[in-house]
Amino acid sequence: MVQTLEQPKTVPIPRRRFTREEYYRLAEIGFFQGERVELIEGEIVKMSPISPLHGEVLTLLAERLWQLFGEGYRVRVQLPLSLGDSEPEPDIAVVPGKAGDYLHAHPTTALLVVEVAQTSLEYDREVKAPLYARAGIPEYWIVNLDGQCIEVYRDPAPMGEGFGYRSRRIYMRDERIACSYKPDETLSVSDLLFSDVQR
Numbered sequence: 001m002v003q004t005l006e007q008p009k010t011v012p013i014p015r016r017r018f019t020r021e022e023y024y025r026l027a028e029i030g031f032f033q034g035e036r037v038e039l040i041e042g043e044i045v046k047m048s049p050i051s052p053l054h055g056e057v058l059t060l061l062a063e064r065l066w067q068l069f070g071e072g073y074r075v076r077v078q079l080p081l082s083l084g085d086s087e088p089e090p091d092i093a094v095v096p097g098k099a100g101d102y103l104h105a106h107p108t109t110a111l112l113v114v115e116v117a118q119t120s121l122e123y124d125r126e127v128k129a130p131l132y133a134r135a136g137i138p139e140y141w142i143v144n145l146d147g148q149c150i151e152v153y154r155d156p157a158p159m160g161e162g163f164g165y166r167s168r169r170i171y172m173r174d175e176r177i178a179c180s181y182k183p184d185e186t187l188s189v190s191d192l193l194f195s196d197v198q199r
Contacts, residue, residue: 015043017041017042017043017085018039018042018043018044019042019085020039020082020085020087023039023044023087026044036049036089038080038086038087038088038089039085039086039087039088040086040088040127040131041085041086041131042085042086047089048118048119048120048123049119051118053118053145053194054116054118054145056194057116057143057145057192057193057194058077058078058091058092058116060191060192060194061091061092061114061116061143061192062075062077062092064187064192065092065094065112065114065179068179068182068185068187069094069181069182071098072096072097072098073094073095073096073097073111074094074095074096074097074098074099074101074102075092075093075094076092076093076094076095076107077091077092078090078091079093079106080106081093081106081107081108081109081110081113081135082105082106082107082108083108083131083132083134083135084135086131087106088128088131088132090110090113090114090115090128090132091114091115091116091143092112092113092114093107093110093112093113093114094110094111094112094113094179094181095107095109095110095111096111108135109135109136109137110137111137111138111139111179111181112137112138112139112140112141112179112181113132113137113139113140113141114140114141114142114143115128115140115141115142115143116143116145117142117143117144117145118145118146121142121144121146121147124142125142125151128140129142129153129164129165130162130163130164132153132156133153133156133157133159133163133164133165134156134162134163135156136156137156138154138155138156138180139152139153139154139179139180139181140152140153140154140165141153141177143192143193145193148172148173148193149170149171149172149173149189149193150170150171150177150189150192150193151168151169151170151171152167152168152169152170152171152177153165153167153168154166154167154169154180155167171189172189173189173190173193174189174190175189176188176189177189177192
């Protein structure tokens with residue numbers, strides 16, 4: 001007799017979610033022991049390692065954005081944003097303000113958030129984009145190192161059961177890119193990606 005096996009049932013596993021205060025306390029007592037982690041919707045997530053290429057692209061982009069925005073803005077590199085039950089540490093967040101404005105609390109929003117993606121591309125698209133959209137961050141860039149392009153997301157809005165961006169445009173190596181807050185000043189995608197350098 002042939003027996004038909006049923007599909008295995010998915011059993012929900014209870015998960016312990018953490019508040020930002022609990023997350024801070026764990027860091028204070030050395031729980032993470034130097035690991036790079038961030039708090040995403042109450043869960044502690046291990047961050048991807050930074051390759052030399054990732055580091056150079058990140059450094060150059062931070063320099064260019066600082067030149068672009070200038071006084072009255074802070075270009076924060078791999079520092080937290082306090083977004084409700086999440087505390088992501090984007091590669092770059094451009095926030096309004098001056099030196100000393102964030103001594104007592106991290107920013108709760110940004111004008112522009114940038115993630116440099118090599119091994120984290122799907123995570124940056126599927127997890128980080130809805131998170132930033134829900135927080136009302138108007139513009140989000142993913143610097144796609146393997147794809148040699150920059151994905152630009154704009155116009156956050158509710159979508160289905162969550163949040164997302166209504167607009168997505170991909171800028172290729174031979175194009176120039178501008179932030180919507182500084183539309184008249186552009187950056188070369190090729191230069192930002194070090195496209196002419198042998199990998």
